[in-house]
Amino acid sequence: MELSEQLLQYLLSGLSTGAIYALIGIGFSIIYNSTGIINFAQGEFVMLGGMLTLFLLETLELPLWAAIPLAVLLATITGLLFERLAIRPLRKATPISLVIITIGGSILIRGLAMLIWDKDTHAIPSFSGDEPIMLGGATVLPQHIWIIVITIILISLNKWFFNHTISGKAMRACSYNPRAAGLVGVDVRKMVLLSFMISSAMGSLAGIIVAPLTMTSYDVGIMLGLKGFCAAIIGGMSSGIPTVIGGLILGILESLGAGLISSGYKDAIAFIILLLILFIRPQGLFGKPESERV
Amino acid sequence: MKKLMIVCSMVALLICSATMAFAAGTIKIGGLFSVTGPASFLGEPEKKTLEMLVADLNAKGGINGQKLEAVIYDTTGDATKAVQLATKLIKNDKVVAIIGPSTTGESMAVLALTEKEKIPLISCAAGIKITEPAAARKFTFKTPANDHVAVEKILQYAGRMKQKNLAILTVTDGFGASGREQLKTTAAKKGFRIVADETYSPKDTDMTPQLTKIRSSKADAIICWGTNPGPAIITKNVKQLGIKTPLYMSHGVASKKYIELASPAAAEGVMLPAGKLAVYDVLPKNDPQQKLLKDYNIAYKKAYGVEASTFGGYAYDAFLLVTNAIKTKGATAFQIRDGLEQAKKLVSVSGIFNMSPADHNGLDLSAFEMVKITKGDWALLK
Numbered sequence: 001m002e003l004s005e006q007l008l009q010y011l012l013s014g015l016s017t018g019a020i021y022a023l024i025g026i027g028f029s030i031i032y033n034s035t036g037i038i039n040f041a042q043g044e045f046v047m048l049g050g051m052l053t054l055f056l057l058e059t060l061e062l063p064l065w066a067a068i069p070l071a072v073l074l075a076t077i078t079g080l081l082f083e084r085l086a087i088r089p090l091r092k093a094t095p096i097s098l099v100i101i102t103i104g105g106s107i108l109i110r111g112l113a114m115l116i117w118d119k120d121t122h123a124i125p126s127f128s129g130d131e132p133i134m135l136g137g138a139t140v141l142p143q144h145i146w147i148i149v150i151t152i153i154l155i156s157l158n159k160w161f162f163n164h165t166i167s168g169k170a171m172r173a174c175s176y177n178p179r180a181a182g183l184v185g186v187d188v189r190k191m192v193l194l195s196f197m198i199s200s201a202m203g204s205l206a207g208i209i210v211a212p213l214t215m216t217s218y219d220v221g222i223m224l225g226l227k228g229f230c231a232a233i234i235g236g237m238s239s240g241i242p243t244v245i246g247g248l249i250l251g252i253l254e255s256l257g258a259g260l261i262s263s264g265y266k267d268a269i270a271f272i273i274l275l276l277i278l279f280i281r282p283q284g285l286f287g288k289p290e291s292e293r294v
Numbered sequence: 295m296k297k298l299m300i301v302c303s304m305v306a307l308l309i310c311s312a313t314m315a316f317a318a319g320t321i322k323i324g325g326l327f328s329v330t331g332p333a334s335f336l337g338e339p340e341k342k343t344l345e346m347l348v349a350d351l352n353a354k355g356g357i358n359g360q361k362l363e364a365v366i367y368d369t370t371g372d373a374t375k376a377v378q379l380a381t382k383l384i385k386n387d388k389v390v391a392i393i394g395p396s397t398t399g400e401s402m403a404v405l406a407l408t409e410k411e412k413i414p415l416i417s418c419a420a421g422i423k424i425t426e427p428a429a430a431r432k433f434t435f436k437t438p439a440n441d442h443v444a445v446e447k448i449l450q451y452a453g454r455m456k457q458k459n460l461a462i463l464t465v466t467d468g469f470g471a472s473g474r475e476q477l478k479t480t481a482a483k484k485g486f487r488i489v490a491d492e493t494y495s496p497k498d499t500d501m502t503p504q505l506t507k508i509r510s511s512k513a514d515a516i517i518c519w520g521t522n523p524g525p526a527i528i529t530k531n532v533k534q535l536g537i538k539t540p541l542y543m544s545h546g547v548a549s550k551k552y553i554e555l556a557s558p559a560a561a562e563g564v565m566l567p568a569g570k571l572a573v574y575d576v577l578p579k580n581d582p583q584q585k586l587l588k589d590y591n592i593a594y595k596k597a598y599g600v601e602a603s604t605f606g607g608y609a610y611d612a613f614l615l616v617t618n619a620i621k622t623k624g625a626t627a628f629q630i631r632d633g634l635e636q637a638k639k640l641v642s643v644s645g646i647f648n649m650s651p652a653d654h655n656g657l658d659l660s661a662f663e664m665v666k667i668t669k670g671d672w673a674l675l676k
Contacts, residue, residue, distance in 0.1 A: 006507070119338075120551070123555045132535070139534055141534050259503035266494070267498075
C-alpha cells in the first residue's frame with residue numbers, strides 16, 4: 001500500500017475524531033465565555049448523549065429518529081438542573097471553587113449513570129449501515145460522513161446564533177463584561193443558564209453521533225472531555241472557528257502520530273500540545289495576547 | 295446517661311458473644327474482589343459466584359458437617375486497600391484461606407502478606423508472576439490459566455495455517471502488556487516473525503491509524519490483545535479498512551458481549567482461544583467439563599438473571615479447590631495449603647486442575663478451545 005494512500009487514511013480518521021473533539025471543545029468555550037469557569041462535567045454530557053440514546057432505543061424501544069432528539073432534550077434538562085442546583089446557588093463563589101464543583105458534578109453524574117444503567121460497554125447501531133465507502137484509496141464509514149455533516153451544521157448554527165440573534169449577542173456581551181451587560185438590561189443569570197443548556201445539548205449530540213463507532217459506557221466522558229478541553233485550549237477558548245480548528249489539528253496529529261511515529265504516544269500527543277500551548281501561547285493558537293487597559 | 299451507656303455496651307457485648315458462639319461451628323474463608331472500580335467486570339461476577347456457591351453448599355449441609363462462611367470485601371481495584379482488607383481478614387475475621395484478589399497488581403501486593411502469615415491465597419488474576427517462582431510462593435495459587443497458554447494456543451493454530459509473519463496490536467494496560475511480552479517471547483521461540491508491534495490505550499476510540507500501518511506491513515495474521523471495548527472497535531475498523539488478513543483475538547473477549555459490540559457481520563471469521571465456559575454449548579457431549587459448565591451457567595442465570603462469565607468462573611475454581619482441600623485434608627490453613635497443592639484431575643470451570651509443588655496454577659493448553667466466530671456464534675476449530 002502506498003504512502004499517499006496511508007496518509008489519506010490517517011487524515012480522514014483524524015478529521016472525524018477531530019470533529020468530535022471540536023464539538024466538545026466548543027461546549028467548554030461557551031460556558032467559559034459566559035461564566036469564566038471551565039466546566040469539567042462537559043465530558044459527562046457526551047456520555048449522557050450516548051447512554052440516553054441507548055436507553056431510549058433498547059428499554060423504551062423508540063426508533064432512532066425519535067430517540068436522538070429526546071436524548072438531547074434529556075441531556076439539556078440535566079445541564080439545566082446542573083446549573084440550577086450546583087452552579088447558581090454559588091454564584092458569589094470564586095471561579096476556582098466553581099471549577100471544583102464541576103469536577104464533583106462530573107463524578108456524581110458518572111456515578112449515577114453507573115447505578116442507573118450498568119458498567120458495561122454498549123453498542124449503538126449506525127445511522128445508515130456499516131458498508132465502507134472508498135475515497136481515493138482510503139475508506140470511511142457512512143457514520144464518519146454523518147459526523148462531519150452534523151458537526152458542520154452545528155457549528156454554522158452556533159455561529160449564526162451568536163452573531164445574529166438577540167440572545168446570542170446578549171451572551172457575547174456577558175462574556176466581554178457581565179457587569180456592563182447587566183447594566184444595559186441583559187439578564188446575566190439567564191445567559192449563564194442558556195450557556196449550560198447549549199453546551200450540554202452540543203456535548204450530548206457529539207456523544208450520540210460518535211457512539212456507533214466508539215461504543216458507549218458510563219465512563220467514556222473522561223477521556224473525550226479532556227480531549228475536547230485540549231481543543232478548546234488550542235483554540236484559545238473561542239466558541240467559534242478557532243476551537244474547531246483546534247479539534248481538527250488535535251485529531252489529525254493524533255492519527256498521524258499513531259500511524260507514523262508510534263501508537264504508544266497517541267494520548268501523550270494531546271497533552272504535550274496542551275502543555276506547549278499553555279506555556280507558549282496561553283491565548284490560543286490564533287488569539288492575540290490579552291492587553292489590560294489601565 | 296451513664297446508665298444508658300452501660301446498658302448499651304452490655305447489649306453490644308451480648309450481641310458480639312452471640313455471633314461468636316454461632317461462628318464456632320463454621321469454617322471462615324475470605325474473599326477480596328474489586329466489586330467496584332475499573333476492574334469491577336472481574337470482581338462483581340466473582341463475588342456473586344462465591345456467594346451463590348457458599349449458600350448452595352450450606353443449604354446442602356456444609357462440608358464435613360460444618361457450615362462455610364465467606365467474608366467478602368470490596369478492594370475497589372486498589373492494591374493498598376487490598377492489603378489492608380487482607381490484614382483485616384486474617385487478624386479480625388480469622389479466615390483460614392483467602393480467595394482473590396481480582397487483579398494481578400492487587401494479588402502481588404497481597405501475596406507478600408499472606409505468604410508471611412501462612413494463609414493460603416487463591417488469586418483470581420492471570421499474571422504469571424503470581425505463582426512464580428514456585429519456591430517463593432508456598433501459599434499462593436491462582437485459577438486463571440497463564441497468558442502464555444492462550445498465546446501458545448493461538449500460535450499453535452497460526453503455525454498450522456502457515457502464518458509466519460505476525461502483526462500484534464495490544465492494549466497498554468496490565469493485560470495487554472503481559473500479552474505483548476508473551477507474544478513476543480513465544481513467537482521468537484517458535485520461529486514466527488513479528489512484523490508490526492502496535493499498541494492502543496484502553497479508552498481509544500479509533501484504531502484505523504494503527505491498522506493502516508499494520509496493513510502496509512504485509513503480515514499473514516493480526517493478533518489483538520485486549521478486553522472490551524477496544525477489540526470490538528478494532529474489529530469494526532478492520533472491516534472498514536477492508537483488511538482481509540486473518541484476525542485473532544485474545545481470550546479476554548471470549549464472551550457473546552464482544553460479538554454483540556463488534557456486530558456479528560464485522561466479527562465474522564475472527565478466531566480466538568476461548569475458555570470452555572463461553573462455548574460449552576458447542577462442546578462435544580463427552581467433554582468432562584460440559585455438565586459442570588452447564589449447571590454453573592443455569593444456576594448463575596437463575597440467581598442473577600445474567601449469563602455466567604469466565605471471570606466468575608475463576609472464583610468458582612477457587613471455591614472448588616478450597617472445599618476439595620478441606621474435604622480431603624482438613625480445615626486449618628496448613629491442611630488447606632497441602633490439599634490445594636495436591637489437587638489432581640479436579641474438573642472445574644477454567645479447566646481440569648492438576649496442581650503440583652512446581653505448578654500452583656495447574657492448567658495446560660486444554661483449558662482453551664480455538665473457536666471461530668461464524669454467524670454471530672462460536673464454532674470449534676479443529
